[in-house]
Every structure is written in structure tokens, then in C-alpha cells.
Amino acid sequence: QTTVKLGHDQPETSTHHQAAVKWKELVESRTGGKVKVQIFPSSMLGSGTQMVEQVQAGALEAAVLPTAWVAPLAPSVQVLDLPFLFPNREVAYKVVDGPVGTEILKPLEKVNIEGVAFWESGFKQFTANTPIRQPADYKGQKIRTMPAPVIQEQFKAFGATPTMINFSELYSALQQKVVDGQENPIATIASMRFFEVQKYMTLSDHGFLAYVFMINKPMLDKLPADQRDILVKAAREAGQYQRDIIKAAEAQHLEAFKKAGVEIMTLSPEQRAEFEKASRPVYDWYIAKFGPATVDLVRADVAKAQGK
Amino acid sequence: MNATTGPSPSILARADQVLSWLEITFVGGALAFASVLLFVNVVLRYVFLMPISWAEEVSLYLMVWIVFVGASVAVRTRGHIAIDLLPLVLSAANKRRLAIAIAMVVLVFLAVFGWYSGQHTLRVFSSGQVTPVMQAPMWLTYLAMPFGSALMFLRTCQLLWRLVRQQPSDLSFAMDLQD
Amino acid sequence: MTALLIFILLAIGLFSTVPMFIVLVGTSFIVFAMTSSIPLSILPQRVFAGLESFPLLAIPFFILAANIMGRGGLSARLIAFIQGLVGHLPGGLGMTVVITCVLFGAITGSSASTIVAVGGILYPALIKAGYGERFALGVVTSSALIGMIIPPSNAMIVFGAIANVSIGALFMSGIGAGLVFALVYAVYCVVWAIINKVPRSRRATLAEIAQNAREVVWGLGMPAIILGGLYGGVFTATEAAAVSVIYAAFVCCVIYRQLDLVGLWEVCIESGLASARILIMVGAASLFSWLLTVSGVTQAIVTPFADLRSSPDQTLLFVNILALIAGMLVDVFSNLLILVPILLPMVTGAGISGTHFGIVMSVNVDIGNITPPFGLNLFVASGTFDKSYATVVWAVLPWLVLALFSLAIITYVPEISLWLPRQLYPELR
Ligand code: NA
Ligand code: NA
DSSP states (O other), X not given: OEEEEEEESSOTTSHHHHHHHHHHHHHHHHTTTSEEEEEEOTTTTOOHHHHHHXXXXXXXXXXXXXXXXXXXXXXXXXXXXSTTOOSSHHHHHHHHHSHHHHHHHGGGGGGTEEEEEEEEEEEEEEEESSOOOSGGGGTTOEXXXXXXXXXXXXXXXXXXXXXXXXXXXXXXXXHTTXXXXXXXXXXXXXXXXXXXXXXXXEEEEEEEEEEEEEEEHHHHHHSOHHHHHHHHHHHHHHHHHHHHHHHHHHHHHHHHHHHTTOEEEEOOHHHHHHHHHHTHHHHHHHHHHHOSHHHHHHHHHHHHXXXX | OOGGGOSSOOHHHHHHHHHHHHHHHHHHHHHHHHHHHHHHHHHHHHHHSOOOTTHHHHHXXXXXXXXXXXXXHHHHTTOSOOOOOGGGGSOHHHHHHHHHHHHHHHHHHHHHHHHHHHXXXXXXXXXXXXXXXXXXXXXXXXXXXXXXXXXXXXXXHHHHHHHHTTOOOOOOSHHHHHO | OHHHHHHHXXXXXXXXXXXXXXXXXXXXXXXXXXXXXXXXXXXXXXHHHHHXXXXXXXXXXXXXXXXXXXXXXXXXXXXXXXXXXXXXXXXHHHHHHHHHHHHHXXXXXXXXXXXXXXXXXXXXXXXXXXXXXXXXXXXXXXXXXXXXXXXXXXXXXXXXXXXXXXXXXXXXXXXXXXXXHHHHHHHHHHHHHHHTTOOOOOOOOHHHXXXXXXXXXXXXXXXXXXXXHHHTTSOOHHHHHHHHHHHHHHIIIIISOOOOHHHHHHHHHHHHHHHHHHHHHHHHHHHHHHXXXXXXHHHHHHHHHHTOOOOHHHXXXXXXXXXXXXXXXXXXXXXXXXXXXXXXXXXXXXTOXXXXXXXXXXXXXXXXXXXXXXXXXXXXXXXXXXXXXXXXXXXXXXXXXXXXXXXXXXXXXXXXXXXHHHHHOTTOO
């Protein structure tokens, strides 16, 4: 009998956790109980980077984490962080489920990790103390960013001052107006309760916050072929399950935001085009840094997915 | 002159002094630097809207280094936090025996901890992981652990040597400051 | 089995005066080597993880600021001023500690930094005023708890995120709960001072108070700048600590001229070393918490209780007992991460509101900071005031009893903490 520990960084109320439970059920029932799954939610086992290190070392058999934490090992995943890369959710799914997704996770194999599926936190949205409808609205604003260079470049391109605030200090920083705004998917804004301390929200769907489901490769390779298959396939199925439940969860969260007094706006196609235009320097920066190959690959795939 | 190094300062004693000086200079300097850095960052952000993106990260990892280098000083000055009830009921001779036994346990521990933290540092080194903001090599931050363990190992050997030879050990770092 | 092994190793290690960080890390190594196939090279990472936390960074800065204020004459002036105002009352200086902790708590979410910032100044003053080491250590180490109950509070942020409860409402409930704590502690200060006949200073004349005020005006600038900066959105709580270092150095070196560069340098070294002694414990305790989590020891202890069905009062009693036991062994965040998800269904089932549960849990895990064997405040006090760990624990005991009394009030008279959030968040029950 094998025990597989699965770590993730979201609370037990999240869709991530529900999908993790789904994975556990699928794996345990399909292997007839030969593989047992133990789930550690809420970063119980450590931060994102640390869980990745644990998977690498085999201390943790599996983890599902934002792409940001595997970026140092597989820089190509940062392509997914580019703003306004995907026109909508369906296209994003098609691209990451296809050969492009496999391609950008490939470098992980060299460091003992097998990236097997993409999960998600949904699309990132803007929130702020003033309405954000166009890039010019960001002028002179201090916006909290994650410590990822591409996100910093994004807000610089919009004319804002990207400001590093630790995630654990973000609620207080928004409340005390150390920063004026932030970006995160709806689920995160709900779970960290940022809607309590922000007045406006723009449904911009500007960045896909993908999660990578990763498994320690030596462990996976040691399993009998049928069990290996079950683990990998179940990860994809559980990811599909998360996609099914996340929409309902987001709709519910948005209702809660409205009730808390947040004014919610949606970008019109023209406004969206303006943001896309303003994002171009970010792509130039990315290509200058990492080369055009991955971006071109993704763009071609996006075009193909839209063409269908 | 450092009172504990004996009447004629040997090369070893001189090396000990230099090392002690380096340790405390690093600890004090890193803390002073981090304070100024974060303060300047606040001013730049609030007044000029130009924050230093790496200020938080540098301060954080400097703190990790302060902890492990400072821990070595604490071994020398016997400043580590311990539940110190047993020595109260022991005779002087037994107290010394206990201290020698503990020093040996500590040496074993530091060897093990140093070894495994070194392994982890090597793994991070070979994976090419970088820090989130500066994109600096991450292994440099983890290196504080094997490095600090080595320093503490050295300091514990020193302490053990003094205990065996029944010399008094350093109880403060203040003498280093007047050096 | 694992639990027994952990217990035996801890008992032997701690009793034989091995440095505590080595006991914690060593125990974890031995237990993992014997009971699991986890590669041991991952364990140092957990120590590192405990240290790699931005809010923790405030601790060395507050230690440094407090030491600068002590050496540079700022603290002395501040104390003279406070004593001029309340020193003639019984227990006046003790109450000063409590009140200062309330104010200080309003700028930081960490009770450890409150000890060094407030205690660094007032501990020497208490000794000088004749309160004795035990009382002085106790009041400083325990009053710092209030800092984490008064908003902002890191524990409440974590609770709100796990349990999906309004963090704003939790913050508001922290005001009432924090004041209960402060009141209980302040009353004890007065009673204790009367019983032990602590010498009362004579009442200062108005002229003296005015003179003191002129002297201290720069010192009072410190809380003004920090509170103003924090609520004015200039800096975060951690940055506030660094700003207070620079401000203290400026006042002591330039205005008072009581500290030269050599003195400042020595203070930097002293503070860095004190921080190292404290923070290495934090790193070690974080590995130890991880051991208890991964080996399932904490869950194994708690889970049997989670299925009990009982009245709200009994449920809250369970919550308190479990959280206090867990608080003896693990740090604040591990305590919340382990217990809240397990207890939440039981608490909701009993009809207790999330905010009420939140304030009870937050106060509880906060008290864990002063419960032996593993309490962050105990380590911090031992490191900051250079007192043995046993001395600190002995000093804190009466205050721990008072803390439990305050916890009982907060638990069973919820109106005190919930009144304010109910006014501001009408959707709360
Ligand atoms: Na607070
Ligand atoms: Na405790």
C-alpha cells in the first residue's frame, strides 16, 4: 500500500480543496484502496516554494500550486502570467490542456517533478479604491503585486507604482491604504476578504491564475503502470471538476461582494482593447528576457482555439 | 586583549579574535543596514512613488543570516535559551560533567544538522531556484544554515576544550567590542 | 507511539539543559528518522521556513529601537513623564505597562514585538521603582498578549481566511476583548502593589509635569509618527518597526546627544545577537509544529472531541480546552490551521457565530504565547531581558491565571466583544 500526501495552499472551503478531495476519492476507489491519499490544505506543510522543494525531494508526493512557485524551475510557465493573453476561459482551457501545456511543464522533469495537470484559481480581476476602467485610471496609484517581475512590469505599463506587500500583510495594507489596489482571482478576494477593504472591482479577466498539479517523478515511476495512469488521469478529471464548480462559486462570491457594497464593473470590448494595447510593453519585456518561442506558440494556439 | 585567550596570544587565539570580530560586525552591520534600507524604501515609496522592489527581500534574507551567525556567538557566550533547572541542584564537578556531556550531544546534533542542511542547499543550488524579486540564487539564503552550523560546531569544540581543560569560558561579547 | 516518543525525547532534552532549539530540531530529526520515510534533508527547510516571514522581521527592529531608546535617554524621559502622571497611584507603573501595551498593540499584530518595544523601556523602570523581578517580568511578558487581541492582529487575519469570517468584524471584536484583558491586568497591578506595599512616588507638581513634558516631547513623537504613519497609509506594520529605529536613533544621537556612533554600533550588535537567540527558537518551533502536524499527533488528540454534540456553552468549553492544550505545544498559526477546520463544523452546529468563535480562538491561540513549554513570548522575554527560561515561566504563572479568567469572560459574555462589530456590520447576528 502506498500513501500519497497532497499539499496545497488554499483553505478547506476552496474549490481547490474540493477538487483535491475529488482526486483522493477517484484515486482511492480506482486503485481499490492500494493508494491512500492524505490532503494537507492551507499551506500546512509550508509556503508554495517550500512545497515545490518538498515534492522535488520526495518528502511530499504531490502538490497543487500556482505556477508562480514553479517558475524558477520552469521559466516558460510565466508566459501564462502575461496580461490579456487569453480572450476567455474556454480558450485558456483548450491551450493549457493541449500540447502547449505539456511543453511548458516539460522542464520540471529535470528536477524530479512531473507536472500532470492544470488546475486554477480562475481569472484575476482588478480591485481598487477608485474605479478602474482604463489604463489611465492607474496613473499615480500604488498597486500591490506579487513578487513576480512580469506582474511588476504589467502595472508599470499601466502607469501605476507596483508595490511589494507581503500577502499576509495585504488586508491591513489595503485597509490602511498603504496601497490603493490589488489584483487577484475572485476566489482569493473572497477567501482573504479583500472585498471588505476595497470599493471598486473591475471584472477584467486579465490573467489566468493557473495551478500546476505536480507529482514527485521517482515515486510515480516506481508505481505499477495502471496505478500511475490512475493518478495522472484522476488529476485531470479533478481539474475538470474544479472548472465545473468554480463558476457557481464565483457567482456566489460576486453576490457577497455586492452586498458588502463593492461596486462591480465589467470591461467593455473597447476598454479591454485599450488595456491590451497598454500591455504591449510587457510582452516586449518578456520576449527580450525569455525569447519569442513560447509566446508565439501560445499565441498561435490561442488563434487556433478562437478560430474553431 | 581578550581575557580568555590565555597569556600568550597564539595564532589560534588571534584567529579566534578575528572570527569573533567578523561575527559581531556582520550581525550589527546587517541589522543596521536592513533598518536603513526599509526606512529609505518607505520614503522613496511615499514621497517619490519609487519603491525599491528588493528592499523587503534583502532585509528578510539578511535576517536569516543574522540568526545563524548570531547563534554561533550565542554558543560562545552560552546565551542560547535552555530550561536551566538541573544545574541549580548539581555540585560544581557534576555541573562540569553535565556541560561536557551536553557539548558532545550538541556536536553530534550540529554535524547532523549541518550535513542535511548542506544537502538541502546543494539541491536548491542544482535546481537553479531563484528568489522571487531579485532573481538571486536561492541557495545563498539556505547556505546560512550549513554555514551557521559549521560556525557553531567550531564554537562548541572551543567550549568543550575549555571545559575539559577547566578554563573559564566567555560569558559576554562585550570584551570584543573594546578590542 | 509517535506521541510517546516525542514526549520522552522532549522531556530528556529539556531537563538536561540542552539548548531548546537543539531539543526541538533534534527531536524532530530523531522522530522522522525512526517513523517515516521522509528525506531528512527537508527538515532544515522547515526551520528556514519559520524564519522566512516578513512580519517576523519586525522583531529585530523593535528590539533595536527599544535598545536605542534605553541607551540614548529617550526611555528615561518617557518613564519620568509617565511616572509624573500616574506614579503616585498604587501600581501606577504596572498599569503604565498595560496601557502602553494596548496602545502599542494598535500598531502591531505581533505580541512578541510588543514585549521588546514596551518591555525594553519599562522593564528596567519597574525594577528601579521597586516592583521586583518577578512582577516586572510577568507584567511585561503577559501584557504583550493584549497587543495581538487589539487590532490589527495577524491571528485574526489567518482565522478570517480559514473560517470565512469578516476580518473587519473580528478586528472590531478585538477591541472589546482587548479592553477586558487590559482591565483585568490593570486591576491586578493595583491590588498587587497595595498588598506588596510597593513604594509610591510622591505626586508630581504641575511645574514638574510641564518640565517632563518638554523633555519628552520628542519621545512622544515616536508613537505619534508610528500610529500616524500606519493609519495614514505611509507604511506597513513591519516597516513601522524599521521607521521607529531610525526615529529613535535620530532623537537620541542628534536631539539629546546622549548616544554617539560607537554607542549606536554597540546597540546594533547587542540587538542583532538578542534577535538571533530568539528567532532561532522560532525557526526550531516551526519545524516542531510541522512534526506534530505531519505525524498527525495533534489531529489524533483533537478529532475524537470534534464529534461531540453539546450546548453552545459546553462546546465553547471544549474549544477552549483543546486550543489551550494545543497552544502549549504549537505556535499560533499551526494552532489555528489545525484546530479551526476540525472545530468549525461542531461550533457552527451548536449555533455559535463565526465572529464569536473567531474572537475566542484568537484570544486562545494568543494565550498560547505564554503557556509553557513552547510560548513565543516566554522565549522572547528570556532573550530580551537575559533571564533564564525557568525564571520567566515562574514570573508569568499568575498572569496566565488572569489570562484564563479574561478568556472565560470573553467566552461567556460575548456581548463585550460582539457589541461593536454588530453596530458596524448589521448582517452579524
Ligand atoms: Na495588534
Ligand atoms: Na505555548
